[in-house]
Amino acid sequence: MRRGLVAEYADADALLVAIRVVRSRGYTALEAFTPFPVHGLDDALGARRSPLSIAAGVGALGGAAGAYALQWLLVGYLYPLDVGAHPPHMPLPFLIITIEMGFLFGGLAVFLACLFAARLFRLWDPICEVPGFESATRDGFWLAVGADDPKWDGRELEAVMHGTGPRALHGFGGLG
């Protein structure tokens, strides 16, 4: 979201009401900024559930399968060593490292997927220039509507957002 209008609300309820109003006018490019995860915000914005649990599952299964295969390759195949008369390929002792690597790669996968999905590492955004926007990490609840919205009509939207009783209303990314 590079250009658009952004409004600040005093609490989460006011933000949720404003989202409902703006969406009822047909706007879809909405984003909210809050100091903590607000219950019901995703439903209000019409967002889908985050698919990150799949990343954790894939990472865990991949890590576990890779660990088992590596153990088999190293001590079961390439360098078989008789320890306590156990067969070279012995699943039971392989299980512990298999499970641990499942946890490890599941954790790494979900962490990296979260950085990617949440678009972290983008240290600056035009919206950061909005005066007072730093309250989004303190006590402010912000609603932004992007100018890339197909329904975009700056004047109408400004009036609509004014009607929702914001603490402040600003344009960003070169808008007003």
Add this chain to the structure above:
Amino acid sequence: MTELARLHDDLFARMQARPSPRWKLLFAITGGLTVLLFALIAYTFATGIGVFGTNIPAGWAFPIINFVYWIGIGHAGTFISAILFLLEQHNWRNPINRLTETMTIFAVMQAALFPVLHLGRPWFAYWLFPYPDLMAVWPQVKSALPWDAAAVTTYFTVSVLFWYLGMIPDLASVRDHATSRARRIAFGIAAMGWRGSAQQWRHWRVAYLMLASIATPLVISVHSVVSSDFAIGLTPGWHTTLQPPYFVAGAIFSGFAMVIVLAIPTRYFFRLEHVITDRVLDNCAKLMLITGLIVAYGYLLDDFGAYYGGDPAERTLDFVYHPRSVIFWVTMGCNVVVPQMFWARRMRRNRTALFVGSLLVLVGMWGERFMIIVEGLLRDHIPSAWGTYTPTLVDLGILAGTFGFFSFLYLLFVRFVPFIPASELKEEA
């Protein structure tokens, strides 16, 4: 000013207060111990591990005791931050979860020093990992030691990820309200561009939940794997299926003691009595009591196993050697008798009793590790192999040094990082 703003300003003002002279004094002392630790490590590397008291038959002594002990300390951190998160105990978990996660990370760092020191040739530590080796010799994964390397590496990595992910929103808070440009840049990079957008929170919540779910079985698995270093050996006092649950309970027990030992001075120095309330400490004491009872049951079962199993070496160790061992009685006193005072609500609400009781538990749990690891080796199956063990000054110095290094890192952490999870407290408010 809104309620949220007041909460926010109050928390951050307290966390960013200028260091008091007492903080500086503690910082100097722990810094000195850290220097001692690294000097002794350098001395050990240069001379060889003959500088330790480790001998034959006590081939595993201080370094392994300290390893097991410090790994155990870490457990309560993950227990609080992951298990209590999944059990939705937010009202008493949130105020201390970052402190305890940090404790976990710093404790595991101390623990990780010891296997490397104990190798004798620490520059070959990478042999523990299955790197592409031209000699075609790889870790023997049918031994418990590579399991340990895998378990501890996983535990440390997942703990760091969980800790950091949870901290990103608060790092962004510090960035947005920083007073100096240097802080703004440093925290700006650390917060990785967090803006608190709904999209970010949506993914963050799922990732946090997933990491909590991954960390939860790790609380159980890490010390179980560590205990199998002993359980799969034949030494008296080691060779029992009791070890995994007994080690895990002992780990959480000593971890909660460390949480209390850290939380009481932290809330005092930063005037956070209204955040880290008496109720939080009360609950920690209750969990310490419960895990302490499990540990006491473990002692009982260990003796029963020795009696019922009928192995002469086990019986000699438990019924002849232990009653004459000072360490045994110190352990029993600290781990079995002392925690019983926390049945009384008055004691759980009394700072001094909590602090002293927890310190004694920390002593007792160290004693327990000594008892399990060294005393079993000193009374092996053949009496001609029996021996004695005395630690050297280097052993004692390194142990003291790890306490210094741990506290040094902790003091730096509470000085520079938002150690109360503000965004989670705001959500509760």
